[in-house]
Amino acid sequence: MRVVRVVAGTISLVAVLGLVACDSDTPSESSWVDPFCRDTRARVDSFMAVARDRTRGMEDARHGGTAVVAGLADLPGGMNGFIAGEVMTVQHHQFVNLMTLVAFDEELNPRPYLAESWDVSPDGTELTFHIRRDVVWHDGVPTDAHDVAFTYRRVTDPETGFPNPGFWRRYEKGEAGMEVLDDHTIRFRLQPHAEFLDPWRTLAIMPEHLLRDVAPADLGRHPFGSECPVGNGPFVFQEHSPLDRWVFTANPGFSPSLGGRPFLDRLIYRVVPDQETSLAALLTGGVDVYLKVRPDQIEQVSASPDLEPVVMDSRDFEFVGWNSRRPQLADPRVRHALTLGTDREAIVATLLEGYGRVAHTTVWPGHWAYEPGLVETPYDPAAAALLLEEAGWVDRDGDGVRENADGVRLSLGIRYPPGSVLRQSAGEIIQAQLARIGVEVGLRPTETAVLMEVVTNPGSRDFDGLMLTWANDFRLDDSDLLHSRNVDGDWGFAGIRSPALDRYLDTLQVVLDREEALPLWREYQRLQEEIHPYMFLYFPQRLAGANRRLHGVVMDARGELVSVRDWWIDPEMR
Amino acid sequence: MVTGPPLLDVTDLSVAFHGRRGVVTAVDGVSFRLHEGEALGIVGESGSGKTVTALSVVGLVPTPPAVMGEGSSIRYRGEEMVGASEARLRRLRGGEVGIVFQDPAQALNPVRTVGAQIVETLRLDGPLSWADARERASELLAEFGIAHPARQLDAYPHEFSGGMAQRAALAIAMARNPAVLVADEPTTQLDPTVQGQILRLLRDLRERRNLALLLVSHDLGVVAGSCRRVLVMRRGQMVEDGPVEDVLRSPRHPYTRELLDSRSIALAGG
């Protein structure tokens, strides 16, 4: 009896240990691989092997090494240009694995990329792209105008779920809007409007030969995005283990006129969801680049002799979006008072350590129409209190919170995605400061998935305020956020209906001459201040830390990964 | 003298225990009658089945694993108790039939005062004010020979000596004035002098309250001194049954003779 027990016990112990051991390092291949992926990978692998042989002997001393970039979250949607909207993911499309028709240079002027040139008709209604002939998908198939047509067809199809339908508002959509003139020429029809090239800066062209048979509604879930992407950019997809890492290898056949193969042998994007851990990894050399450095961490980066701090302007702004449908928030005077009662300068000084500036409108500091001091709401709690009283909010029962004549308490719940110390701290500061003027603020960290539902689903907009970061494009079009026609759309959570605002939003998009547009921009910003849909908080500068062994790192308003092609590692420190 | 129909009429009682090792017959065909005011003793060694017999009277033998043999009958005032509902049996216990056990210290709830335990039983017969309850409990303790009864109400069982604890246990068992008292080895754990006191107490009780007594013991002397009739059990079976004097003087069964020989007996008389 005892022998049996001992044997049984040992077997169980071994089994448990075995299971634990097997689980440790999840390989990129799951036990079941989609047949699509199996075929695709095989073709990519064989083509890349050939390409590597062909380019042997053409090496540069700077070639080689692996760079590891740490980011806070996995890339939702992966290399799927049809559905991905998250900023870091789109940067991977633009600079790493895929190609866009157009790219910006340091002065933010559009330059050829996948498109080697383009023409615009004199009346501005026709845009013709000439596609490069030397770009090839990583499985060997050439990239041409048909891929562009295919991509356009899908992204303008509502079934696909492209997250930025606003890009194409003034383009003629679908089949009617485009014409494939030959294998390398494609023409688009549009209404003339400002910054019309901007969508082509972020839209990655997708391979028609692989995805043409996939129904538009299924594109979002296709394994192509996260399991076996095939791109045509400087880096080839190698593996992706979910919530852990993306691995890319250099594309030896990348067009020589665009710089040829990148210097790095491998680029790894590692998901490190914790800012403390990322910093530690950067300091110890576990990662080469840490994006999203917190302002209070940058000092440690500067202090280390092996590291280089990077500060870049961004097009992001942090704000609290009010739901003006709520009785407490319907009156613009109340919204104004809330901003008057918050010391945003103090927030920038303490939370951002000065790396950023207070935001007053959606126009970001690098935008050509930006004018500091044009509109400004100061920190004036006394004025805020007066304004609230004027709007009928008085503390009638002495509990420290104002009520209106109907007895509704000025109590607001602010939802925000958890995980950011900065946002949490900003929330607490706002809470404490607004408490001083009789407004009760409850902070409600909400799971990201639930939050997205609350934000984008007009049926379930259960919130008073939302604290979010908005990433602007170079073409500033706030229609998605503020136009009355979008009130029940994805981003119209503020619920603002203002004919005046609508007029400006529409006009600003079509006035092409900047001199003509400038006074309009000024009026637009003053109107934003008057209507006060949001409490704008700040434009943060983006901070990153990079290991000095990595050379050629340039990060600016175009994005952190813009120069990834040119990164090279000191041969001695590989 | 015994009068009228029997309070307790046990016929052909058999109890078997079904365990993993098979069936053990604890009681095999035991019969006896107990009348009002009468004292019956059950004598036997350990394992003779005397305790199981005593417990069966109030249905306290757990029926799995025990099984009452077919034909077993226990009638209390004519009513059949074998197979009776638990509710009926509960009414029987305490109110009609009381039990005291061998180890008085163990038989009392250690975390409650003696007074509280008496009051709890008293309250089963109806609501009682706190003052009334204490008074009656105090009287009861006094009746059972406990000095300073009012103070002892607030004492805990472990503060009592063996004899006092047994008196207290008796007080609780008799609180609702049952007609029958089953005493399972009530004096075995006590000092000899205390033993005598308890036995005398039992005798007084019988006289005062016309109490019928079923006294179970391995000690023939104890039984002889207190009981008019005696039942000798061996291995579950009755081997001898009759008036005490007869059994002592002329035991019919060799086993009884063995028991007698092992002790010096004094007849207590009447």
Add this chain to the structure above:
Amino acid sequence: METGRRVLGALCPGVHQILAGRWAAGLILSGSWVGLLAVATTRWRTFPAVLTGGWDVRIAVAVIVFGPLAAWIWSWRDVRGSREHPEAGSAGEVVGRFVESPAAVAGLLTIIALVVVALITPVLASFHPAEQGDLLAGRFRPPSGTHLLGTDRHARDLLSRILYGGRVSLAVAFGAMGISVGVGTLWGAVAGYVGGRVDGVLMRIVDVFIAFPRLVLLIAVVAMYEPSFVLIVAVLGLTQWPGVARLVRGEVLSLREREFVLAARALGYSRRRILLRHVIPNLLAPLTVAAALGMGNTILLESGLGFLGLGLPAPVPTWGGMVADGRSVLFTAWWVAAFPGLAITVSVVSFNLVADGLRDALDPRLPW
């Protein structure tokens, strides 16, 4: 000398007991006397708030005013000799054995101090826990005269936050333990006493509950629903009761065979009466030990939740949340994380010491 001692004993409760060697009682008395009087003399200006403030202020003032009074009366009666012998009953023996262990006594004193401080916090704390000072100049100040334990990233007084956080932790712990002990005891007692199929069903349910990874479940529930005091107490309580149930069932299984249970049945008591009035009261010994341990465990769990950001929402201070806050400035403003962490440690260790002490004091050397 004797009169001197008597006079001193009359003036300052606890001195007499300490001199007589009764450390535990003496320290409790003198501690509460001195401590509460000190608070009363320094904070008397806040007392008028009783009229306008809520119940928490009233309770705090009541404790500060009546606490020393109670200590003085108790001590006076003690000195006068009305307590020559230890408390009646074996409880007295247990107490006697308990106080033999200095660690257990230290734990008990700490817990008593924690509870008293939690009660008087509205008067004791100099700052409101959510009050933010000058953000730029006042944040991350090291311990000083005005801020005894320093300030945190929002220029809030750390000491006040720790005091209020203690109220939260203790309230959650008591509430959760109340639920888990209440539910667990009934469950286990019924299962153990009734036995048979009922026992089987009840304990299979317990097994299912125990199989759940508790921390994961906690995190999931709190992440799905908005964390509130009631939710957290409920979740913490409902995840701990299975352990109590198992313990109680085991005890009841052995108690069931005891002679006084048989005697109770012989008296015609119903099963319910026996269970509630005879069996369960005899469980209090191991149950108290389990409860004390459970308190420590619950404080840890609640701190863990707070640390992960899943505890009560801001600006309610929780010790765990404060530790998380201070994590990023561990080397520059160590006090922000260190002091709340110390508070957690001290509380949990105290409960564990008391649990150990109780366990030793309730050893089988008992008469029952």
